[in-house]
Amino acid sequence: MSRRTKALAAATVLLAAAPALAYVRSTDDGTGACFYWGPRQVPYVINAPGAAEDGALQASCGAGAAVAAVRAGFEEWSAQTCTDLALVETVAGSASTQVGYLRSGANENLVVFRRGWCRDAAPDGSGDPCLTASGAGACDTVHNCFDDRLLSRSTIALTTVTYSPSSGQIFDADMELNAWDGASGTFATTNPSDGWYFSCLAPLARTLCGIYGQDDCNAMDLQNTVTHEAGHFIGLAHPCEVGQAGNDCTSADAPTTMYPRANLGEYSKRDLDADDRQAVCDVYPAGAATLRCTSSSDGDGSGCGCGTATPTGALATLLGLAALAPRLRRLRRRQDTTTPA
């Protein structure tokens, strides 16, 4: 190996191994296809009927503030001038509580505030018909509760994406916010008996709430949470994984909205970081084609590598290819010259 090739290869290794400030796209585990929305206008609806008034959210989320926080979380992504991706609330309010995808029938991309747990709303052995039903008759749909039988009480918010594994195209995405049932609660437990307590205060320095039901303090900031989940809604993943060798998070990752950690009361992720903006600009560029990834079966991918549109990752790739280029040229010349006439 020549000195030049060695140097380039070494640089490739170093750069690829270095912590990178880099957005990452969600991909199918089997095909590697990156998630994306086909149409640039993606509708969604919000179901938050009287959430604050019913005591499911902090009083700061009342009088439409909860809905406004959700809208702001989506708009933060589509407001970037480099993209024409439009996340549009098509209906002012929805009564739907059904999450998932209907293979026949109309679907909507739903943001729904669950209130309390399904084990409480429909206890085992209660004879509630929802216990043996699915879809429109399932307990989470009927009682608008969080399905803590299938899911987990430690979940604060959760996004379900239905997509084509071959192309990565998203057909439906639903966001569940696991809100408080209004009874009691404390932040000291992993699996609270009464859901999670969201707040909607303006980003001012305030104290953290100690127990549920407190006002004028920061709890789980709703807009902060929705902005992050909306990143998943459009097909983005976390830039790193805490404690994962080779992909561990660094301080450089921390300011991004898609960072996988948040502090109680945090609201800084309401605003996109440069890396988040780069992601939405690269994947959904204004007036240009959506950045897709090669998958194993659709055969029409653009050839991009998912998540390679990063300064470090892309540079590492280019350096690697640069190291290869002379070899490939030589190999091709050899093939050309040794091909029998």
Next chain:
Amino acid sequence: MLRRPLVPLLVAAPLALAALTIHAPPARASTFVETSVEETARVADAVVRGKVLRTAARWVGGRIVTEAEISVASAWKGDPGERIVVAVPGGRVGDLAQRVSGAPTFQADEEVVVFAARAGGGRWGVAGLALGKYRVEAGQARPDLSGVRFETRPLALGERPVGAMPVEELERRVRAVR
């Protein structure tokens, strides 16, 4: 004719491919509160170490649910029997797939530790979703937290946050939970 060895090419090619793949982990995501191994064990009805025999996905209403059948080698908590079937949200059925943020995935022949929770009707789920499933390889137990976002908070003294650790330590921590 002089023929240069292809070794440099064979070295450089994987490097370029690695650069393409290192930055492309599969991902799913949801927001959880910071959780310890001990807390996850407390809310689990059973904690087992075993091997995944098979998985199968199906539609349940508008959701895709994947069931994983696990052969139980040892039960660290509870007594779920020799085999346990846990259901997790998400999976692939035909030409559609569903990704539920923060949900664990299972593969046949995978050695796992699972924190199982009774889901009613004799069914089981995974306590804490991705926080409740570890893959065991070479003595290390590792949860897939790629899709997990944590809302941080202090943990109880002496408890360890969910994360990779030797499987012996994981067992000790689970068995110590009361």
